Amino acid sequence: MRNYLPPIICGVCGVIMMLHFFLPENTMLYKTMMEWVTNSTIVVGVFGLFIGLASLVHNHGNRIARRSPGWGYSVITLSFTAIVALTGIISQNVGPSVVSKPLEKYNYDNRKNQDHTLITHTLFGYKDETYKTNLVAAASTGAPEMKGEEITVRKVPLFMFFYNYVIMPMGATTFSLLAFYMITATYRAMRAKSWEASLLLISSIIILIGQVPIEEIPLIGKWIMGHAQLIVYMSLILYILYAAMKQFFSRNFITCGILSASAALIGVIWYYTPADVDFEAMKSIILNYPNNAAKRGILIGVQLGSLATSIKILSGIEKPYMGGRG
Amino acid sequence: MELFTIKSLPLWLQYVNENWFDLNKLNALIGIIIFGSLIVYFIRRAKSGAYLFVRRIPGLESIEEALGRATEIGRPILYISGIGGESDMQTIAAMNILGNVAEQIAHYDTDLKVPCINPIVMTIEQELVKQAYTRAGRPENYKEDCVYYLSDNQFAYASAVSGIMVREKPAANFLLGNYAAESLIIAEAGASTGAIQIAGTAAISQIPFFIVACDYTLIGEELFAAGAYVSREPLLLGSLKGQDIAKLVIILIMIVAIILGTIVSAFLLKDGFIYGLSDFMNKIFDLKAFK
Amino acid sequence: MASGSPNIYGPKQNFWQRHYRPLIYLLTLVCVVGGTLTRLPLSLSVSDATQGVFDTLEKLPELRAQDIEKQQALLAEKLEEAKTNSGPDLQKEIAAIKDKIARLQMNPKGVVLVCIDFDPSTEAELGPMAHAFIRHCFSRGVKVLVNTGGNVMSQPLAQNIISASATEGALMKKNKYDFMEDGTDYVFFGFRPNAFQLYLQMGENILTAYETDYAGHDLTLLPIMRGIRNFSDIDMVFSISGYVGSPETWITVGNTKFGKPVALGQVAISASDYYPYIQSKQICGMLPGLRGAAEYEGACGSPPRATGRMWAQLYTHTFAILLIIIGNLEFFFKGFKRRKV
Numbered sequence: 001m002r003n004y005l006p007p008i009i010c011g012v013c014g015v016i017m018m019l020h021f022f023l024p025e026n027t028m029l030y031k032t033m034m035e036w037v038t039n040s041t042i043v044v045g046v047f048g049l050f051i052g053l054a055s056l057v058h059n060h061g062n063r064i065a066r067r068s069p070g071w072g073y074s075v076i077t078l079s080f081t082a083i084v085a086l087t088g089i090i091s092q093n094v095g096p097s098v099v100s101k102p103l104e105k106y107n108y109d110n111r112k113n114q115d116h117t118l119i120t121h122t123l124f125g126y127k128d129e130t131y132k133t134n135l136v137a138a139a140s141t142g143a144p145e146m147k148g149e150e151i152t153v154r155k156v157p158l159f160m161f162f163y164n165y166v167i168m169p170m171g172a173t174t175f176s177l178l179a180f181y182m183i184t185a186t187y188r189a190m191r192a193k194s195w196e197a198s199l200l201l202i203s204s205i206i207i208l209i210g211q212v213p214i215e216e217i218p219l220i221g222k223w224i225m226g227h228a229q230l231i232v233y234m235s236l237i238l239y240i241l242y243a244a245m246k247q248f249f250s251r252n253f254i255t256c257g258i259l260s261a262s263a264a265l266i267g268v269i270w271y272y273t274p275a276d277v278d279f280e281a282m283k284s285i286i287l288n289y290p291n292n293a294a295k296r297g298i299l300i301g302v303q304l305g306s307l308a309t310s311i312k313i314l315s316g317i318e319k320p321y322m323g324g325r326g
Numbered sequence: 327m328e329l330f331t332i333k334s335l336p337l338w339l340q341y342v343n344e345n346w347f348d349l350n351k352l353n354a355l356i357g358i359i360i361f362g363s364l365i366v367y368f369i370r371r372a373k374s375g376a377y378l379f380v381r382r383i384p385g386l387e388s389i390e391e392a393l394g395r396a397t398e399i400g401r402p403i404l405y406i407s408g409i410g411g412e413s414d415m416q417t418i419a420a421m422n423i424l425g426n427v428a429e430q431i432a433h434y435d436t437d438l439k440v441p442c443i444n445p446i447v448m449t450i451e452q453e454l455v456k457q458a459y460t461r462a463g464r465p466e467n468y469k470e471d472c473v474y475y476l477s478d479n480q481f482a483y484a485s486a487v488s489g490i491m492v493r494e495k496p497a498a499n500f501l502l503g504n505y506a507a508e509s510l511i512i513a514e515a516g517a518s519t520g521a522i523q524i525a526g527t528a529a530i531s532q533i534p535f536f537i538v539a540c541d542y543t544l545i546g547e548e549l550f551a552a553g554a555y556v557s558r559e560p561l562l563l564g565s566l567k568g569q570d571i572a573k574l575v576i577i578l579i580m581i582v583a584i585i586l587g588t589i590v591s592a593f594l595l596k597d598g599f600i601y602g603l604s605d606f607m608n609k610i611f612d613l614k615a616f617k
Numbered sequence: 618m619a620s621g622s623p624n625i626y627g628p629k630q631n632f633w634q635r636h637y638r639p640l641i642y643l644l645t646l647v648c649v650v651g652g653t654l655t656r657l658p659l660s661l662s663v664s665d666a667t668q669g670v671f672d673t674l675e676k677l678p679e680l681r682a683q684d685i686e687k688q689q690a691l692l693a694e695k696l697e698e699a700k701t702n703s704g705p706d707l708q709k710e711i712a713a714i715k716d717k718i719a720r721l722q723m724n725p726k727g728v729v730l731v732c733i734d735f736d737p738s739t740e741a742e743l744g745p746m747a748h749a750f751i752r753h754c755f756s757r758g759v760k761v762l763v764n765t766g767g768n769v770m771s772q773p774l775a776q777n778i779i780s781a782s783a784t785e786g787a788l789m790k791k792n793k794y795d796f797m798e799d800g801t802d803y804v805f806f807g808f809r810p811n812a813f814q815l816y817l818q819m820g821e822n823i824l825t826a827y828e829t830d831y832a833g834h835d836l837t838l839l840p841i842m843r844g845i846r847n848f849s850d851i852d853m854v855f856s857i858s859g860y861v862g863s864p865e866t867w868i869t870v871g872n873t874k875f876g877k878p879v880a881l882g883q884v885a886i887s888a889s890d891y892y893p894y895i896q897s898k899q900i901c902g903m904l905p906g907l908r909g910a911a912e913y914e915g916a917c918g919s920p921p922r923a924t925g926r927m928w929a930q931l932y933t934h935t936f937a938i939l940l941i942i943i944g945n946l947e948f949f950f951k952g953f954k955r956r957k958v
């Protein structure tokens with residue numbers, strides 16, 4: 001029973017979902033199945049949440065109990081899990097206060113008397129200075145001068161405080177690490193070691209330049225933008241001629257001839273390229289043609305792989321939910 | 327030119343279309359039947375003992391090397407199955423490989439660490455690793471804590487994994503599954519510790535980062551082929567073959583469609599057999615063929 | 618390719634080769650800080666992908682008018698049929714079409730569904746495009762429905778964005794619009810789990826997918842929902858996503874299933890994955906990363922939040938190109954040196 005029941009459930013549910021795709025949308029059966037699937041997924045998801053929480057507490061609790069290396073991190077993890085969970089549960093009226101003034105409304109008689117304020121955050125929380133910040137921000141956007149001394153005080157929920165001052169900056173910080181890693185990866189990887197690597201190099205430089213308004217760089221920006229074709233085609237031709245020369249000195253005359261002919265062909269393409277093709281246009285060409293072709297090829301392969309994996313799971317050939325093979 | 331409209335069909339078919347089966351998706355059903363049949367056919371051929379060639383995939387050949395290295399140095403192996411959920415195909419493919427890798431690790435008696443981002447994936451992988459140790463005849467070596475949940479937040483998970491890599495210094499890192507922006511953070515952290523790294527994903531935008539930072543990379547469908555490649559089971563090899571033949575069928579259809587489309591554009595055809603055939607080929611993959 | 622060694626240069630290294638990583642990090646920091654402090658205006662040309670999004674939004678009143686015409690033509694057909702063959706099913710159909718026409722006529726400028734599906738890590742790129750798009754909608758009188766995708770972290774961000782966009786319009790120099798009221802001009806549904814099934818349910822009836830808005834107000838009581846029952850009453854979907862899989866879900870549900878124009882807002886890393894969908898017309902356009910956001914701000918006259926950040930991107934890209942050139946020169950000269958020996 002233990003060996004047969006899970007594959008049967010998997011197969012039956014899979015076939016039901018597959019049949020569901022083919023049902024017309026306005027039928028009762030479709031709507032009933034939809035509701036059943038939605039509710040089941042929510043229920044399973046909630047159980048999953050508890051399992052995750054239990055695993056987290058168990059794992060980190062064990063580390064603290066055994067004083068394993070790094071158990072201090074486990075204390076921090078568990079305490080913040082509890083703190084943030086509590087802030088989500090307690091009342092929304094518990095939190096730091098915000099002092100603000102309502103903005104002047106323009107011909108706004110038919111609207112309710114709402115507090116239309118721009119709340120901006122300062123480095124150390126919400127303060128009276130928030131209003132000054134808003135004044136400056138509002139003034140810079142051409143708003144009329146603020147009038148009136150009416151002040152409103154309202155609470156910002158503690159959960160939002162944690163979200164704005166802990167989760168947001170930390171998430172942004174971790175993501176911004178990528179910029180530094182990418183620059184070092186670019187420096188390490190972008191070398192013209194082979195002709196494929198050279199193609200990659202040239203296309204990445206074209207896209208790097210095309211993505212930004214390079215003409216804003218003083219002294220050379222406008223020149224680079226104005227001579228895009230010269231830079232790209234000349235680099236290509238020179239690199240190919242360099243490779244041809246290497247082949248010539250290695251006495252590979254046929255390869256040398258082919259490379260020289262390629263350089264000449266690129267020269268012809270350059271001659272016929274319209275004058276208005278700059279880095280941005282080249283970037284669009286690369287993204288719309290070779291990039292699309294490669295992506296589509298990989299996508300088709302990946303989707304076929306997914307289809308085959310689905311068929312294997314539905315037919316019980318592979319049973320990852322039961323610990324691998326049958 | 328419209329080859330088919332719903333109103334041109336007989337009344338009983340219109341009734342079926344409204345109540346039982348959306349005829350716009352008929353091409354999807356035919357496609358599933360054809361490709362499913364190809365896969366089943368090759369599975370049967372594999373079962374009957376036919377030799378099915380699979381080309382060499384360097385990343386998968388080096389798994390044993392990585393495991394051996396970790397055993398020699400005496401450091402753990404880190405296996406990360408990506409950030410996808412339990413229904414993500416890439417996660418399922420990664421879990422298939424985990425089963426095979428865990429079985430080999432059980433033989434070597436090396437430490438395995440599998441930090442998870444999804445609690446449901448964690449429970450599946452716990453069972454998977456336990457069964458792998460049992461199959462290898464070493465159930466006593468299985469540690470319950472080796473598969474554990476970290477966080478479901480993408481960057482919290484990446485930070486935690488980077489921390490594990492820097493503190494515990496695993497000798498081999500397996501980064502297989504669905505990845506997003508955290509791929510480079512994890513891969514660079516692993517590269518900085520000197521571990522051997524084998525990565526694989528079908529997320530196209532992350533492949534360049536893995537290629538730069540990892541020793542071996544499985545690109546796209548090599549990840550889905552890995553389960554069959556590593557285990558060499560006839561059933562799995564057969565399905566891999568069927569998948570490849572299905573791809574060949576699609577390529578042939580595309581080549582014919584391209585040739586016909588080029589002829590139609592070049593000669594500005596508006597009707598006739600070639601135009602009709604070209605229009606039909608274009609509609610084969612359209613989910614709104616019937617208007 | 619890293620082969621287990623953290624440094625690519627091997628044992629004999631000069632100062633740069635020993636310390637290139639921290640030096641590159643420091644210079645990148647200088648570029649980013651310098652870019653952030655540069656407060657000069659930037660003019661950018663608008664790409665086809667961005668123009669597609671802009672044009673689709675501008676054409677929404679036209680699309681709605683076409684929809685209404687189609688429904689009216691269908692109604693005329695059914696009424697003609699009713700003259701000869703009147704039955705309860707036909708009467709029901711006629712009532713449904715009349716109801717649909719009434720709903721479509723309630724929002725003649727159009728209705729857009731904006732799916733804000735990113736978390737704070739990608740807010741720097743995607744936040745400005747969300748602001749710009751929603752402001753553009755408000756300035757054209759388009760009603761905005763906002764929901765979040767599959768991640769709960771998007772909800773507070775979406776809340777901040779929609780409430781800021783609703784109030785800032787009156788303070789803007791260009792493309793001013795009045796204060797937008799929650800429940801009348803826009804509604805924020807909040808977060809619900811299980812995104813894919815939710816979107817499919819929205820195709821049938823939004824009120825079964827979302828019973829209340831994020832603040833707990835009953836959706837049936839909100840004025841904006843009187844003219845919106847399901848996907849057929851929505852004219853366009855704009856999905857701003859930092860997650861893998863979410864745009865594909867919208868393309869499958871929004872475009873393939875319900876035939877609505879879908880536009881995407883993507884981080885630059887993932888943007889190249891979605892150009893095939895533009896070519897096959899499964900999406901009407903895309904805002905690719907910070908550049909797309911800056912282009913869109915310029916096109917619709919929004920305050921230049923993304924445009925200001927483009928300076929940092931410009932300096933960093935220039936630095937990256939210089940590094941590539943330096944690296945390749947080093948590579949070539951090393952080759953010459955090796956041959957001399």
